[in-house]
């Protein structure tokens with residue numbers, strides 16, 4: 001079996017992640033601030049915050065809030081910051097974790113929404129974002145790296161252009177954290193949501209959000225934090241203000257081990273390896289008359305992108321191609337709209353979507369070649385087994 005669905009969730013996880021979770025589950029459960037074993041746990045929780053701070057170039061570890069994933073993080077920040085009649089600017093490249101929430105708030109007549117288009121490469125012109133700003137704009141929400149095309153938006157330029165206004169800059173970094181160098185300070189980002197189970201190699205149900213000091217959202221959930229238990233309100237102060245309830249300790253342990261793995265390997269080295277695999281596939285696909293690759297025409301168009309390729313074989317629906325790849329060739333990828341419906345309108349792949357392959361550093365050249373061979377066979381309409 002060849003797994004090429006790392007943009008959904010990374011597989012396999014590094015051995016160190018599996019070991020850390022196994023060790024945790026075998027031992028006495030410890031729990032930051034709430035048990036006799038807090039010293040050790042506190043260190044792990046502080047450790048992971050510090051590693052994530054380093055990865056994102058945030059100022060302080062307490063600005064890193066741990067959540068159950070990017071969807072949780074985005075709900076926390078969006079619901080926590082928006083007030084009635086606020087105006088919000090977002091883009092066609094967003095995932096449904098942003099789009100559905102904003103469209104729902106718009107339908108309830110709670111917010112006013114402006115959606116900025118991307119081009120057929122999946123890129124949003126920063127100037128278009130800044131010209132969508134109004135006096136009442138509270139937030140600009142941008143997906144850093146597309147989970148459909150791997151296209152990366154220019155955060156620094158967007159951050160600089162919008163900084164003249166008061167709007168908060170909120171970024172969905174689900175597909176960029178662990179995959180590429182990130183500097184939230186340089187890009188003037190106010191909140192950066194990320195997931196733990198993709199490029200950071202944690203377990204599913206992990207993630208977090210950086211919340212800068214310019215922004216104080218209301219908490220999404222209120223409850224026990226293990227501190228100031230005599231106080232009948234949510235004790236203020238990051239990070240515990242936003243972390244009510246028993247934390248997902250096995251998940252946090254996995255995230256700690258996953259982020260350590262990423263830092264040890266080096267984000268740049270990993271990116272280079274994945275680019276090598278992506279280039280092998282692109283070279284084959286872009287030249288093939290029956291294969292449509294979305295988001296670019298030349299290999300160079302994809303140079304600065306994440307290792308995600310969306311394509312279709314002419315004459316086959318994406319779901320048929322995905323099914324054949326999985327059942328005849330044991331290659332797992334994903335087909336459809338990938339929870340990001342609007343970008344497909346710009347790419348020309350709406351409404352059926354595309355077949356998406358996404359690499360991790362655990363994939364090999366052989367995997368890339370097996371994919372090419374399988375796709376070429378399907379395109380030729382050969383017998384599959």
Ligand SMILES: Cc1ncc(COP(=O)(O)O)c(C=O)c1O
Pocket residue numbers: 007008068069070071072095097143145146147172174175194195196206207339
């Ligand atoms: C761009 C993007 N945003 C948000 C999410 C949601 O992430 P999570 O699974 O951590 O909620 C995903 C995951 O598919 C994604 O690709």
